[in-house]
Amino acid sequence: MIRSGFAAALFLLLASAAHAQTVTLPRTPQSMVGFYGGASIDPEQTYVGVFFQTRPIANRFHFRPGIDGGFGNDLRVATFNIDFIARFPLGASGWDLIQGGGPVIVLTKFDGFDGTETSAGGSYVFGFAHRSGFFGEFRIGGGGSPNLKMGAGYGLKF
Numbered sequence: 001m002i003r004s005g006f007a008a009a010l011f012l013l014l015a016s017a018a019h020a021q022t023v024t025l026p027r028t029p030q031s032m033v034g035f036y037g038g039a040s041i042d043p044e045q046t047y048v049g050v051f052f053q054t055r056p057i058a059n060r061f062h063f064r065p066g067i068d069g070g071f072g073n074d075l076r077v078a079t080f081n082i083d084f085i086a087r088f089p090l091g092a093s094g095w096d097l098i099q100g101g102g103p104v105i106v107l108t109k110f111d112g113f114d115g116t117e118t119s120a121g122g123s124y125v126f127g128f129a130h131r132s133g134f135f136g137e138f139r140i141g142g143g144g145s146p147n148l149k150m151g152a153g154y155g156l157k158f
Contacts, residue, residue: 030053030157034133036068038151045070045077045146053155060087064100070146074112079145080105083125091095094131101125106144119144133157 032053039046050066057063064085070077085100101124108117121143129135133156139149 019145029140032133032157034135034153036066036135036137036151036153036157038149039148040070042147043070043073043075045072045075046073047077047146047149047151048148051081051155055110058093061085061100062087074110076109076111077146078107078109080107082122083141084125085125087129087138089129096129096131098129098135098137099124099126104141104143104145108144117144121145131157 029102032051034051035048035049036051037048045069047070049066051064051066053062053064055062062085064081064083065145066080066081066083068079070079081104083100083102084109085098087096087098089096101122104121104123106119106121108119109115110117121141123139123141123145125137125139127135127137129137132156134152135155138149139146141147141149
């Protein structure tokens with residue numbers, strides 16, 4: 001009886017008040033239209049572009065087609081990207097790790113020459129995106145597309 005009374009008193013002394021906890025609700029998946037720009041290496045150019053990103057297709061995977069145009073180094077390059085990307089939240093920071101890639105169709109126009117060269121290849125995308133819409137990314141390409149693109153942009157959710 002004394003042991004039971006001592007254990008009950010100990011539990012009462014160690015008990016703490018219960019406080020309400022906030023629960024973070026999951027984000028509402030949204031589609032996005034975005035604009036981006038940056039610089040590429042091999043060929044050395046600046047580029048600008050637009051993209052459309054779908055709502056998640058399966059969990060965190062999105063379809064993100066886009067088009068961009070590169071200027072400089074005596075040529076113009078139009079790149080059609082057909083990307084599938086995954087977004088991985090980085091805790092409660094508001095940032096996501098993005099990675100993915102897909103096929104690329106490239107149209108190249110050399111200054112001073114008639115005609116356009118068409119080629120196909122692929123690319124890999126790696127970067128970070130904030131839930132506000134800002135993002136920065138690196139794109140490694142092959143098969144006619146620039147070898148490396150470094151850019152930043154902003155996406156408008158709807």
